Amino acid sequence: MIDIENLRFSYPKQTDDTIKGINFSIKEGEIYGFLGPSGAGKSTTQKIITRLVNGFQGKVWIMGKDLKNWNNDYYNHIGVGFELPNHYAKLTGLENLKLFASLYDKFPQNLMGLLEQVGLAEAAHQKTQDYSKGMKMRLNFVRALIHDPDILFFDEPTTGLDPVNARNIKNIIKDLKQQGKTIFLTTHNMYDADELCDRVAFITEGLIKAEDAPKALKLKYGKPLLNVEYEDSDLKSVEFDLKNLGQNQEFMKIIKKQRIISMHTREASLDEVFVKITGENLTNIEE
Amino acid sequence: MRSFANIIKWDLILIYKYGIVAVAFAISGIYSISLLLANTEGMEKLVAALIFSDPVMYGFLFTAIMILFEKDAQTHQVLAVTPLSINKYLWSKAFTFTLLAFVCSTIILLSASPNEFHPLLFLVAVSFSSILFVFIGIIGVSFVNNFNQFILLMPIVLAPVCLPFLDYFNIVESWVFYLIPTQACLLLFTASISTIEIWQLIYSIVYLIICNWACYKLAVRLYKKRILKTSRDE
Numbered sequence: 001m002i003d004i005e006n007l008r009f010s011y012p013k014q015t016d017d018t019i020k021g022i023n024f025s026i027k028e029g030e031i032y033g034f035l036g037p038s039g040a041g042k043s044t045t046q047k048i049i050t051r052l053v054n055g056f057q058g059k060v061w062i063m064g065k066d067l068k069n070w071n072n073d074y075y076n077h078i079g080v081g082f083e084l085p086n087h088y089a090k091l092t093g094l095e096n097l098k099l100f101a102s103l104y105d106k107f108p109q110n111l112m113g114l115l116e117q118v119g120l121a122e123a124a125h126q127k128t129q130d131y132s133k134g135m136k137m138r139l140n141f142v143r144a145l146i147h148d149p150d151i152l153f154f155d156e157p158t159t160g161l162d163p164v165n166a167r168n169i170k171n172i173i174k175d176l177k178q179q180g181k182t183i184f185l186t187t188h189n190m191y192d193a194d195e196l197c198d199r200v201a202f203i204t205e206g207l208i209k210a211e212d213a214p215k216a217l218k219l220k221y222g223k224p225l226l227n228v229e230y231e232d233s234d235l236k237s238v239e240f241d242l243k244n245l246g247q248n249q250e251f252m253k254i255i256k257k258q259r260i261i262s263m264h265t266r267e268a269s270l271d272e273v274f275v276k277i278t279g280e281n282l283t284n285i286e287e
Numbered sequence: 288m289r290s291f292a293n294i295i296k297w298d299l300i301l302i303y304k305y306g307i308v309a310v311a312f313a314i315s316g317i318y319s320i321s322l323l324l325a326n327t328e329g330m331e332k333l334v335a336a337l338i339f340s341d342p343v344m345y346g347f348l349f350t351a352i353m354i355l356f357e358k359d360a361q362t363h364q365v366l367a368v369t370p371l372s373i374n375k376y377l378w379s380k381a382f383t384f385t386l387l388a389f390v391c392s393t394i395i396l397l398s399a400s401p402n403e404f405h406p407l408l409f410l411v412a413v414s415f416s417s418i419l420f421v422f423i424g425i426i427g428v429s430f431v432n433n434f435n436q437f438i439l440l441m442p443i444v445l446a447p448v449c450l451p452f453l454d455y456f457n458i459v460e461s462w463v464f465y466l467i468p469t470q471a472c473l474l475l476f477t478a479s480i481s482t483i484e485i486w487q488l489i490y491s492i493v494y495l496i497i498c499n500w501a502c503y504k505l506a507v508r509l510y511k512k513r514i515l516k517t518s519r520d521e
């Protein structure tokens with residue numbers, strides 16, 4: 001559905017490229033995650049593919065057609081969820097959806113139903129200027145769905161949401177995958193990426209440093225650990241590599257001599273894999 | 288075509304919700320009452336100038352206000368990912384404000400009750416002037432980020448545009464004024480309630496078509512370059 005080849009891009013008046021030559025393909029029905037720290041170029045890549053910025057180098061094919069050859073009909077096929085809220089403040093949530101829905105060729109979806117899905121049914125007739133940040137983000141999210149597009153772009157769809165709403169959005173994304181939608185998801189939340197994405201790309205400083213299924217990345221770069229808590233005058237906690245655990249002298253000594261409080265295995269997180277591959281930290285960037 | 292009709296509908300709703308319609312009616316109301324109270328006998332020129340300043344106000348100022356509202360809300364980028372083309376977006380603004388200008392200037396015209404009236408010329412005068420100033424408004428607003436900056440910019444744009452009034456009220460006479468499109472607007476408004484020379488009529492229509500087209504083209508370019516593509520989201 002989406003094929004990107006040697007994509008390069010720099011913003012006007014900037015000497016350095018923001019995107020420094022990236023390649024990736026997204027298959028139909030796949031959720032593809034772009035994972036990286038702030039300023040890595042995630043949103044920029046989304047903006048290039050959705051044609052909100054122009055003047056890139058390289059090749060972008062969407063549904064088998066060169067992006068440069070698409071006319072405005074392109075937008076009937078893609079839905080864009082923006083990073084930050086952008087609504088007509090004086091219009092209600094429902095009116096906002098109606099306005100944008102009226103510009104697409106397809107007959108609009110059940111707009112009230114969409115609002116319901118993200119818990120905005122009660123606020124449907126309230127002006128968006130009176131919405132909270134989380135409500136605006138949820139409206140952003142469903143607005144991408146009004147014309148039932150084949151390809152969806154979501155730029156940090158769960159940022160600024162409470163856990164319940166974030167979970168709900170993630171469930172809807174999974175539903176959309178079930179319906180066969182192709183989804184490009186941008187995030188710096190590794191848990192979301194891990195849970196939702198069929199494949200993820202690690203992007204830092206405009207380059208893709210690794211790309212694979214989350215599970216495969218964790219297997220390849222992370223090692224499963226055993227975490228042991230024991231009492232030795234005070235509470236201590238140590239981690240051991242699961243490999244050759246029986247030959248690990250320190251581990252043997254602890255289980256023989258100390259009072260064990262708890263013991264559990266821990267899978268390497270995508271976060272740790274990220275640090276290992278890119279040398280950069282994801283978590284301390286998150287707000 | 289359906290999307291064009293729809294965006295016009297929503298632009299009309301928006302100018303109503305932003306309170307722009309209310310302000311426009313209030314201004315025309317004040318103008319109308321003044322004209323009803325004054326004796327406008329033999330004052331065709333003044334009436335024409337007054338009516339002309341009306342679509343100019345709407346077109347120029349209100350377009351700028353509306354686009355600044357939208358810029359603030361960052362809805363331009365959302366419109367940009369719908370099938371609606373930039374051309375249609377801009378013409379919708381032109382159409383919306385021209386309709387408003389037409390209603391308001393008709394109210395003012397009625398209260399002036401001129402002896403002569405040529406409806407077709409009046410329609411042409413309102414549309415051409417309004418469209419021109421909508422596009423000038425878009426060009427102007429593309430250079431500013433907020434309303435305060437726009438207020439500072441206004442006299443710079445409006446001063447040259449107002450120069451033809453000097454000729455119009457016989458203060459200074461020069462052919463140079465014919466280079467400024469406002470001259471053509473003033474002539475057309477005069478033509479709609481009085482008489483002008485035929486060469487002036489032809490000049491006005493032809494010159495305004497050229498200027499409108501040029502301003503439209505420039506507005507499209509600046510909108511793409513300065514309003515849409517540079518709008519950084521942070």
Ligand SMILES: Nc1ncnc2c1ncn2[C@@H]1O[C@H](COP(=O)(O)OP(=O)(O)OP(=O)(O)O)[C@@H](O)[C@H]1O
Nearest residue numbers: 011018037038039040041042043044045188517519
């Ligand atoms: N309009 C712009 N003009 C110039 N530089 C820009 C513009 N937008 C973004 N940049 C720069 O491009 C780089 C990448 O920005 P981008 O928004 O793509 O990052 P991101 O990965 O989405 O980060 P975040 O997680 O914070 O959203 C940054 O260094 C940013 O300063």
Ligand SMILES: [Mg+2]
Nearest residue numbers: 042043044083
């Ligand atoms: Mg971003």
